[in-house]
Amino acid sequence: METLSIDIGGSHLKAACLDAEGRATSARVKIDTPNPAKPDAVLAGLDELRRTVGGNPTRCSVGFPGVIREGVVQTAVNLDPQWRGFDLAQALHQRWSLPVRVANDADMQGAAVVSGKGVELVITLGTGIGSALFVDGRIVPNLELGHAPFRKGETFEEQLGKAARKEVGNLRWNQRLEAAILHWRTVFNFDRLYLGGGMAKNIEFKLPLDVAVVDNEAGVLGGIKLWEEGAKLARATAE
Ligand code: BGC
Numbered sequence: 001m002e003t004l005s006i007d008i009g010g011s012h013l014k015a016a017c018l019d020a021e022g023r024a025t026s027a028r029v030k031i032d033t034p035n036p037a038k039p040d041a042v043l044a045g046l047d048e049l050r051r052t053v054g055g056n057p058t059r060c061s062v063g064f065p066g067v068i069r070e071g072v073v074q075t076a077v078n079l080d081p082q083w084r085g086f087d088l089a090q091a092l093h094q095r096w097s098l099p100v101r102v103a104n105d106a107d108m109q110g111a112a113v114v115s116g117k118g119v120e121l122v123i124t125l126g127t128g129i130g131s132a133l134f135v136d137g138r139i140v141p142n143l144e145l146g147h148a149p150f151r152k153g154e155t156f157e158e159q160l161g162k163a164a165r166k167e168v169g170n171l172r173w174n175q176r177l178e179a180a181i182l183h184w185r186t187v188f189n190f191d192r193l194y195l196g197g198g199m200a201k202n203i204e205f206k207l208p209l210d211v212a213v214v215d216n217e218a219g220v221l222g223g224i225k226l227w228e229e230g231a232k233l234a235r236a237t238a239e
Pocket of ligand 1: 009064065066067075077078104105106124126127128129130131144147157
């Protein structure tokens with residue numbers, strides 16, 4: 001059984017086919033997110049990805065950069081306002097005649113990297129700042145830390161997102177991230193913090209022992225987790 005796993009991001013759309021263990025059975029394909037990233041344009045991009053990935057998937061998982069309830073998009077800060085209320089699971093199900101599950105992108109990525117023990121926080125550093133919280137492997141869905149206030153009247157995403165790093169440079173971005181980790185430690189008392197996303201490679205300070213950088217590929221590899229019983233990631237289904 002193959003699963004087509006898709007990661008929709010503010011900058012890129014990525015996909016791969018996965019086997020039952022979550023290993024990629026195809027090339028991992030990446031294209032730019034269309035601009036403007038309205039639903040029709042993104043869906044056309046996903047058609048292209050699906051053709052390029054090939055294989056013979058019998059189901060599909062999608063990580064989406066916003067709050068997702070029952071397959072329906074609630075927020076999409078870094079894409080386009082047209083996404084609000086869009087039933088993505090249903091739209092892809094109708095388009096491709098495959099069972100489809102959709103979850104928040106950080107939730108999907110987090111599911112691929114946590115150990116299942118204790119309080120585990122996953123932060124993704126990309127165009128937006130994603131967050132996922134797990135307690136003994138069970139998720140608190142749709143945690144949106146990125147939009148919580150951080151410093152100087154700005155949110156974590158405004159201070160640490162891709163645009164902020166470009167604006168203030170890597171040194172200050174690193175200083176801000178170090179301060180943010182202290183903040184998250186105080187609030188969540190995590191046993192482990194994982195840092196993922198495309199910008200994690202820019203971290204230049206020594207991380208504490210309970211903080212680890214995880215492979216950005218986990219975004220797509222997490223796709224298999226949406227189909228596992230117990231993860232309760234995807235109350236988001238069109239089957
Ligand atoms: C969104 C989150 C998402 C994150 C990373 C934020 O702007 O609100 O839902 O996980 O970006 O894509």
